[in-house]
Amino acid sequence: MNELNKDAIRDLLYRMADDQLILGHRNSEWTGLGPILEEDIAFSSMAQDKLGQSLALYTLLHDLGDKDPDTLAFNREEKDFKCCHLVEYPIGGYEFSLMRHFLFDSSEALRFGMLAGSSFSPLAKIARKFRGELRYHTMHADTWIRQLGGANEESRAKIQSSLEFCFPLALGIFEPSDYEKTLAEQGVFPGESELQKEWLAHIEPLLAGSGLSMPDVSSCKPSYGGRKGRHTEHLKPLLDEMTEVYKIDPSAEW
Amino acid sequence: MSLKSLDPRITREGLPETHDASPLGEIHHWGTYEVFHQTKKGDRHIHVGSVHAPNPEMAYILAKEQFARRAPCVSLWVVKTTDVYQTNYRDEDMYENNPEKMYREAGGYKVMERINKYKKDHPQNK
């Protein structure tokens, strides 16, 4: 990668990998506790997919000279995480977890679609590799949201209020980085604002078709800070919990 | 006080410490769908199990990971169980084949002997 800006790429990779790791971790909490047996299984598979994706990206970071994937995931300080706030929240009720899954995975599918043509070919390869997984994730999310949005009054209200709760958090996915221009110019990634535009255009008809009303973007304050290492109160306890065993002896082989 | 568990997920749920053994409230039964799985194109779809689902679309979403997360799969069918018309094993003997029905077996047609005899009787045909 002679002329590509390595810091810009690393920043992008950490944002993506940390999102996937933390959301995969959160979603794994439903395993064995899901609302319906079959859904328990489906949701667990998708949580595994998320972790697998983050592992692929941390491996790529390792190839670029950073530490090994386990150290990056299990032995980094909170402030070094670049995940957005949306993924940090506890699982809540199923309506929250489903809505987060819908909002996040739709953005991820679009992001990976863009990255499939990235000038940074190892990332383009990863983006293409996970296309099939994400296709199921978005089909799963779209179906659930449409069905619950259009079911009874109770479920519509639950889904609508999670949408309103999640929406500013979801806008935080697209918090601009310091490298937007470089990444776009070098053909690595078209940029967060470009992605946000595509995402809004993508989810609006889906939400409308589900009988849900999309919150007004212009009057909504995005939950920024995660990409700069400033997190919600939920991340630190999550990391402490996730690394509890690992930190008994980080040099041990587990 | 809520239940403190060894499992932090459970502790977060804030379960009551007192044990509640009452049955659940109203029971909601979704219907069942039968799931058919195709390993690769060219193969037949094979019945692999069933899922509980409220409609075919959900049945598909719910069957996919339960029945195609390990085994290779290129296509799944889901069919509402009540749409399957099935025979009863009481009628099992209906399927027994009568060995006398040679008229519909390839082996029921042996004409070489006849041809050979004809050729012997008509050597001029060569």
Added chain:
Amino acid sequence: MYGGGYIFEDSRNGSDSAEDPRKLEDFEARIQAGEKIEPMDWMPAEYRKQLIRMIEQHAHSEIIGALPEGTWITRAPGFRRKLALMAKVQDEVGHAQLLYSAAETLGKPRETMINDLISGKSKYSNVFNYPAVTWADTAIIAWLIDAGAIINQVANSKGSYGPYCRALERICMEESFHLKYGHDNVVFLATGTPKQREMVQDALNRWWKPIMHFFGPSDKISVHTETLMRWKVKMASNDDMRQKFLDMYVPKIWELGLTIPDPKLKKNEDTGHWDYTEPDWEEFKRVINGDGPCNKERLAVRRRAEEKGEWVRRALMRNAEEYSVPLS
């Protein structure tokens, strides 16, 4: 993961005497000849009842069995273990799904079974009423409890009821991953740092008693058991399975330099069987009847999971009469 043993009611009510003797004779002849029984077949009421009980308890054991190991799902160290544990616990849920379906073919709806689990009317494997105190407990469970379960399930998969056999076929395939994963996990701990070794030895000490309980009390041959064995509902005696387990796994435990907390445990050269301290069957009964370290929590968790999902199931209900019995 499941061990048998205590699943059969001590009922001996000889209800088969009420069955049509000609049908019963035909039914038994078919089983004798190695044929499978399918849902639409005629079967004695007692056969149906005992199968529902057994498959239902097996299903409950899978869904409750997801909880002890699930205790560590958010804390598994490193990607490899984290992913594997998620997949393993997911499989247990998948097994429950398959087994509830098999039991449903006999006429008991899944939600009713789950209700019976939560209200304590229906039991599950005793072993899951014990806590997974450290990460090493999950390694011991995945290795040794699943090993025991495989012995039980392989035997049951040769049973007479078609849907149960088919479910077990797939389950056994997945269990072999669990066993390998569990063994790998134990080996890493046993050959790791002194702290890791101490963790795994402690876990083994904690789990040995539940493991010995796992296959159930010594078989008391009753007319009832004989009938169930003749019907190929119960496939192997509790003692035989326990001996088989000891044969296969004690050497594998010892080769890692781990000790088993039973001074009497040794292979008796004369009988060819393992001698061991008789497990405390009074404790076993107490735990089954609700007085174990985790019974209340396990059921409370399952109740909460059902309650949290209730609005989802209700929302998508279209028609209350929609319920159907899966085909096979």
